[in-house]
Amino acid sequence: MAIVVLIIGLILSLVMKGTDMIDQVTWKRDVQAYEHLQAALLLLREDRGKMPGDTNRDGIIQGRENAAAYAELTRTGGLERRDFLFKTGGPYYFSFTECAKEDGGYKVYFDDEPSGTCIFPSELKPWELQTDSAVNPKQTSERTVCLFELGFDDSNVMTGNIRRTTEGASWGSDLNNKLAAKKSPFDCFSDDINPSSTDHWRDAVIIRLW
Helix, strand or coil: CHHHHHHHHHHHHHHHHHHHHHHHHHHHHHHHHHHHHHHHHHHHHHHHCCCCCCCCCCCCCCCCHHHHHHHHHHHCCCCCHHHHEECCCCCEEEEEEEECCCCCCCCCCCCCCCCEEEEEEECCCHHHCCCCCCCCCCCCEHHHHHHHHHHHCCCCCCCCCEEECCCCCCCHHHHHHHHHCCCCHHHHHCCCCCCCECCCCCCCEEEECC
């Protein structure tokens, strides 16, 4: 009986390690997709003097302009639909919206800068957006936040170019304490980092593009 239990334990351990390896491969692919998308967007902005999809030239992509940005980025920016797909913890799709401090309701915690464009994982496909309304970010997991922070930013969810949306500042300390012990994005696959989406609407990755 003890041998059976040991074998079952070994099998479960191998399955869990295999899942982590798949997650890490998925993250590497997501990094490439994000880097392709960011580079293409910024290159087109430099070349044309405006953000792709920014039909009213206000420096911001949001609402139905997502579909126009997608069309422009895939037509002349060298991107494919898969470059908008973010699989880690998802699937999600990269979408764009305005990021700036607001006085109430949905708020992105960049209170020291002017308005600009932010990119974030969303359940909404950018090529299908047909509304002028701002696109609210999708709730994301601690793992997703950790991966973006350690992969692209300063490992602090309250500073830098990658933050979580928030109604206040106190929520960030617990996750920052976890991030402080991590040395690389692959440390985000440890057991203390929640891989599932949270039940708080404010826990979404926001990436500033200006």
